[in-house]
Amino acid sequence: xxxxxxKLIFGKGTIASLSTEIPAGKRVxxxxxxxxxxxNGVYDQVKAALNNYSVIEFSGIEPNPTYETLMKAVAxxxxxxxxxxxxxxxxxVIDGTKFIVTAMLYDGDPWEFMIDPxxxxxxxxxxxxxxxxxxxxxxxxxxxxSKKATHEKFAFAISETYPQFSILDPEMTFSLPKRQLANGVxxxxxxxxxxxLTFPSESMIQDRFxxxxxxxxxxxxxxxxxxxxxxxxxxxFMLSATMALNGFISMGVPQDWATHMIxxxxxxxxxxxxxxxxxxxQPSLLRVMRNEKHxxxxxxxxxxxxxxxxxxxxxxxxxxKQTEAFxxxxxxxxxxxxxxIDDKLFDTIVERFAKRGWKLGEKQxxxxxxxxxxxxxxxx
Amino acid sequence: xxxxxxKLIFGKGTIASLSTEIPAGKRVxxxxxxxxxxxNGVYDQVKAALNNYSVIEFSGIEPNPTYETLMKAVAxxxxxxxxxxxxxxxxxVIDGTKFIVTAMLYDGDPWEFMIDPxxxxxxxxxxxxxxxxxxxxxxxxxxxxSKKATHEKFAFAISETYPQFSILDPEMTFSLPKRQLANGVxxxxxxxxxxxLTFPSESMIQDRFxxxxxxxxxxxxxxxxxxxxxxxxxxxFMLSATMALNGFISMGVPQDWATHMIxxxxxxxxxxxxxxxxxxxQPSLLRVMRNEKHxxxxxxxxxxxxxxxxxxxxxxxxxxKQTEAFxxxxxxxxxxxxxxIDDKLFDTIVERFAKRGWKLGEKQxxxxxxxxxxxxxxxx
Numbered sequence: 001x002x003x004x005x006x007k008l009i010f011g012k013g014t015i016a017s018l019s020t021e022i023p024a025g026k027r028v029x030x031x032x033x034x035x036x037x038x039x040n041g042v043y044d045q046v047k048a049a050l051n052n053y054s055v056i057e058f059s060g061i062e063p064n065p066t067y068e069t070l071m072k073a074v075a076x077x078x079x080x081x082x083x084x085x086x087x088x089x090x091x092x093v094i095d096g097t098k099f100i101v102t103a104m105l106y107d108g109d110p111w112e113f114m115i116d117p118x119x120x121x122x123x124x125x126x127x128x129x130x131x132x133x134x135x136x137x138x139x140x141x142x143x144x145x146s147k148k149a150t151h152e153k154f155a156f157a158i159s160e161t162y163p164q165f166s167i168l169d170p171e172m173t174f175s176l177p178k179r180q181l182a183n184g185v186x187x188x189x190x191x192x193x194x195x196x197l198t199f200p201s202e203s204m205i206q207d208r209f210x211x212x213x214x215x216x217x218x219x220x221x222x223x224x225x226x227x228x229x230x231x232x233x234x235x236x237f238m239l240s241a242t243m244a245l246n247g248f249i250s251m252g253v254p255q256d257w258a259t260h261m262i263x264x265x266x267x268x269x270x271x272x273x274x275x276x277x278x279x280x281x282q283p284s285l286l287r288v289m290r291n292e293k294h295x296x297x298x299x300x301x302x303x304x305x306x307x308x309x310x311x312x313x314x315x316x317x318x319x320x321k322q323t324e325a326f327x328x329x330x331x332x333x334x335x336x337x338x339x340x341i342d343d344k345l346f347d348t349i350v351e352r353f354a355k356r357g358w359k360l361g362e363k364q365x366x367x368x369x370x371x372x373x374x375x376x377x378x379x380x
Numbered sequence: 381x382x383x384x385x386x387k388l389i390f391g392k393g394t395i396a397s398l399s400t401e402i403p404a405g406k407r408v409x410x411x412x413x414x415x416x417x418x419x420n421g422v423y424d425q426v427k428a429a430l431n432n433y434s435v436i437e438f439s440g441i442e443p444n445p446t447y448e449t450l451m452k453a454v455a456x457x458x459x460x461x462x463x464x465x466x467x468x469x470x471x472x473v474i475d476g477t478k479f480i481v482t483a484m485l486y487d488g489d490p491w492e493f494m495i496d497p498x499x500x501x502x503x504x505x506x507x508x509x510x511x512x513x514x515x516x517x518x519x520x521x522x523x524x525x526s527k528k529a530t531h532e533k534f535a536f537a538i539s540e541t542y543p544q545f546s547i548l549d550p551e552m553t554f555s556l557p558k559r560q561l562a563n564g565v566x567x568x569x570x571x572x573x574x575x576x577l578t579f580p581s582e583s584m585i586q587d588r589f590x591x592x593x594x595x596x597x598x599x600x601x602x603x604x605x606x607x608x609x610x611x612x613x614x615x616x617f618m619l620s621a622t623m624a625l626n627g628f629i630s631m632g633v634p635q636d637w638a639t640h641m642i643x644x645x646x647x648x649x650x651x652x653x654x655x656x657x658x659x660x661x662q663p664s665l666l667r668v669m670r671n672e673k674h675x676x677x678x679x680x681x682x683x684x685x686x687x688x689x690x691x692x693x694x695x696x697x698x699x700x701k702q703t704e705a706f707x708x709x710x711x712x713x714x715x716x717x718x719x720x721i722d723d724k725l726f727d728t729i730v731e732r733f734a735k736r737g738w739k740l741g742e743k744q745x746x747x748x749x750x751x752x753x754x755x756x757x758x759x760x
Contacts, residue, residue, distance in 0.1 A: 001387065010382070205592065205596055208593070212591070216585055231582070236582065
């Protein structure tokens with residue numbers, strides 16, 4: 001099943017279209033983060049385009065947006081009778097806004113629908129102006145929200161939390177620091193890999209599209225991060241990140257996501273950036289699971305890296321090495337030891353998964369003991 | 381800009397989901413064509429799934445659906461107070477149904493909005509059950525309708541003529557005759573080529589997706605048409621045709637469509653199948669326009685046909701020859717002489733384009749004189 005009603009508005013100067021895309025007469029809440037949009041010109045462009053609307057601002061949505069912060073926005077929006085929301089930022093601001101628009105129409109404590117997403121039914125309309133390509137939240141309905149009080153982090157998604165439209169102006173990425181660009185490139189790449197590098201299924205078209213995104217990212221990643229901003233490269237980077245997680249390449253295909261699950265623990269325990277954990281965990285996971293992923297690893301080696309020489313095992317190892325080299329080319333180190341981290345907490349991580357009774361991966365074959373093996377492969 | 385709200389429901393046995401996808405209480409008009417759905421089991425499955433709805437049938441929508449036929453459906457639907465339409469068939473039935481749902485809400489003679497599509501504003505909701513993969517109408521809002529009385533043929537598209545959902549069950553293609561399968565494969569292939577084979581633009585992702593569809597079709601086309609039906613191959617064929625014309629690969633890219641324009645004349649004058657005209661015209665057009673399309677032809681040769689040996693001109697000619705061989709592999713001949721057609725009416729065709737003052741192609745460089753050169757290249 002595939003359905004994605006979000007309208008993508010793509011290109012230079014498209015922020016101006018806010019003035020016609022948002023229905024006339026709406027009372028708009030503009031949500032954003034720490035204020036970087038004030039120094040890079042995005043804020044001014046958005047405000048100019050919203051000239052004919054009543055606009056209330058809500059700033060301070062943090063990375064890993066919290067229930068506590070977002071409930072303040074809900075209270076303000078109710079008081080101000082807001083009926084349209086505009087998220088200006090990256091995945092955190094957009095995810096947070098998905099929570100706000102749903103909480104606006106929820107009777108009771110909105111945290112209830114984070115615990116049990118089936119309780120969420122409706123949401124007010126919202127749109128986005130994307131400033132940080134990475135999570136794909138601008139063209140999907142998913143949202144991940146944290147609660148400080150209880151140290152919980154849950155996800156929800158309902159049919160009404162797709163943005164009405166999302167504005168992607170590649171120039172809005174020109175002022176991003178290298179670290180955020182590099183994280184975005186790796187994030188998008190691993191999103192695709194989680195949906196692609198499993199086992200062969202009937203999905204030739206989804207495979208080709210996945211390989212197309214991966215090939216594009218390998219082609220442009222280094223230049224996006226390390227060169228002076230170039231419009232065309234940023235445009236393709238933005239589209240890659242959006243297409244990586246808008247539901248099409250996942251239609252009817254097996255999915256893995258074990259790299260993400262293990263990576264989340266590394267972020268929780270060591271404070272590593274999300275994308276950094278992916279770049280560390282994934283190569284080791286591919287090595288440990290190489291038999292289960294054999295056919296797809298060979299296809300990946302051939303179609304993305306054009307590796308055709310050597311034995312099957314050699315081609316697979318070469319493809320994994322190329323993947324690591326790609327992450328390093330954008331400036332992200334791929335071993336825990338390079339971040340000064342040793343194996344002291346591996347027992348803790350393995351026990352966490354053991355207690356939850358989770359088995360990870362596309363065939364639920366990744367047991368806690370295999371997680372330990374994967375972690376050992378991350379060290380150096 | 382990209383927006384496509386149609387929900388794709390894909391897979392074996394999905395016709396049964398009609399019973400939950402169509403809102404309860406709707407009065408449904410089921411539209412179809414010449415009745416082939418009665419011999420292949422589709423009709424029975426659809427009727428069974430519609431068990432709990434009031435259903436009125438309207439059959440007899442012809443290939444190249446006509447205003448005259450469709451207005452009978454409009455009259456019947458108004459009389460029966462129909463408020464949901466279900467098109468069961470291929471592109472003609474779906475295109476015809478898009479006209480019907482729009483005509484239902486139009487004051488005045490609906491042909492007015494075919495002449496001036498800006499007059500069409502609203503449409504009743506409809507969905508589709510696709511039986512013939514080819515035109516992509518199941519996931520776009522376009523419709524081409526003919527008027528017998530005046531020999532006119534026009535296209536329209538409004539935001540409300542996207543299907544609410546489309547059901548694609550690969551098994552529903554199992555009884556299709558070879559000729560329709562072959563036409564569908566070529567139709568989808570050339571749809572992609574019209575949006576891809578122009579000149580390089582910033583659209584790396586769209587290029588990769590286009591190449592992905594083309595590669596898939598070259599990989600499976602022969603087997604889809606000539607072998608016993610295989611579910612996986614039909615599934616990928618269906619998805620290829622849908623993705624070829626759902627708006628994504630065309631987002632922000634130059635487009636050609638000259639092969640279609642010239643092909644339409646060959647259908648009008650000689651009665652050749654649409655796909656046959658595309659297979660005849662396109663190779664000649666690529667040869668005549670090879671300088672303008674030079675860079676993209678080399679990219680096509682490399683990425684779709686893996687041609688890396690020889691001079692640039694040799695690689696381009698080899699790619700065009702491979703394209704012709706591909707069309708022939710599904711049983712479609714690529715020269716007019718093979719259909720017993722000579723150059724007698726070429727003057728007529730060239731004059732038609734000259735009178736209209738049209739210049740064709742992605743840069744409007746294809747003059748009537750170049751159209752003559754292209755036609756000459758179609759002969760033998």
